[in-house]
Amino acid sequence: MEEVERQASLQCDPVSGSVPQKLFRRLKTKPRGFEEETVVSPGCTSPKEVTLESLVWGDLPEELVDRILAWLPPLFVIRLQGVCKRWRGILNERGFLRLLSQLPTHGPCFLITQKIGDVWQSAVYSHPMGQWHSLPVICTPKKAHSLIASAGGLLCFSALEGRHDELFVCNPLRRECKQLPDMHHSRQLGFVNMFMDTKSRSYRIVAAGDFSYLGSSRALPTEVYDSKSDSWAVYDSMPIGNLHSSKSAFCNGRLYCLTSSPCGLVAFDMDRGLWESIPVRMPRSLLDAFLVAGECGRLLLVGRVGLYSVHQSMRIWDLNLQKMDWVEVGKMPHTLFKGLLKSSAESFQCFGHGNFICFSAQKQQKWLVYDSSKKCWQWFGGCPLLSGPPGKRLRGIFFEPRLDAVVQ
DSSP: OHHHHHHHHHTSOTTTOOOOGGGOEEEEEOGGGOOEEEEEOTTSOOGGGOOOOHHHHTTOOHHHHHHHHHTSOHHHHHHHTTSOHHHHTGGGOHHHHHHHHTSOOOOOEEEEEEEETTEEEEEEEETTTTEEEEOOOBOOOTTEEEEEEEETTEEEEEEEETTEEEEEEEETTTTEEEEOOOOSSOOOOSEEEEEEETTTTEEEEEEEOOGGGTTSOOOOEEEEEETTTTEEEEEEEOOSSEEEEEEEEEETTEEEEEEETTTEEEEEETTTTEEEEEOOOOOTTEEEEEEEEOGGGOEEEEEEEOSSGGGOEEEEEEEETTTTEEEEEEEOOHHHHHHHOSSTTOOEEEEEETTEEEEEETTOSOEEEEETTTTEEEEEOOOTTOOOSTTOOOEEEEEOOOTTOOOO
């Protein structure tokens, strides 16, 4: 360090006394997972060279320690619970949870799950940190068979009990799980989605349809669960048409869904409890598509178009409610499209939120992420933390890791 300072003093500008910019070092810091560069002068000591005095750091006020822990990535806080008894129980302290709710989120993460026997295993790919993290074993009942929704740090699973489905909500980071009360109408759910109110930290679940009546003209009621009242409310009947949970998205107080046979767009108004058809023209030659809730209240349509394999492409549209039309805002480069789908008959999965959209193919264990704000594409490899039978497809879903999300 003294040598660096001596060289810097020799190379200072004789007029201004400033040190040339090339002698400054750039240190990488990652508050809550995001990379930021901090410029440090040659005379400063880097964080690695700081000597921590145990007498000083051991007597920090608990409030200050809580603030330091709250700014760490949630996945790191889970690891630190083994340090001491207080840190092990810190997730049950209201003051710490209140502090967490006031801080920005960790950033976009993608949760990959698989069920081996009766155990759900999962891992999270943190896009800000660019690495995989294993999660504790999800504490769901053995009969839970499908992960169907995610919102605000919580996951929703379904389990078939006799001839009707039961729903469970859990936070994998807190290892908490709750079975929801029975719905008014027993059914094998055809459609489920989840919405988190960021202000009240309460959530609602929309359940509709019934696999037992697919293809029939019977109108089935829609039920909405509210975590604040811990009860289901019955609302308007679902429109005729097949809805898929993976092809829906919450946007501006509405739950938008794609319908098949015929292909169209419908929306469920959360406040009024009513379904309505959106008379928007769907893109031509649309083969399969998904909905994504974009930034600033935008609803994005992501789909594959084309009649023949050589002319197929993946495109992204933005919904224009004034003109009742889809406006193209992005297109996957052809080389990436061919790398994602090896054949025209191969299916794909798409999920995302905000600026990020994630694609995965049925026969591959790698994913492609599109950042709409930067207009860039990036591959990230298969998860090294999960190992299953060859050819078994892993379930992927957008996930926002939050330690303050409680199942109530």
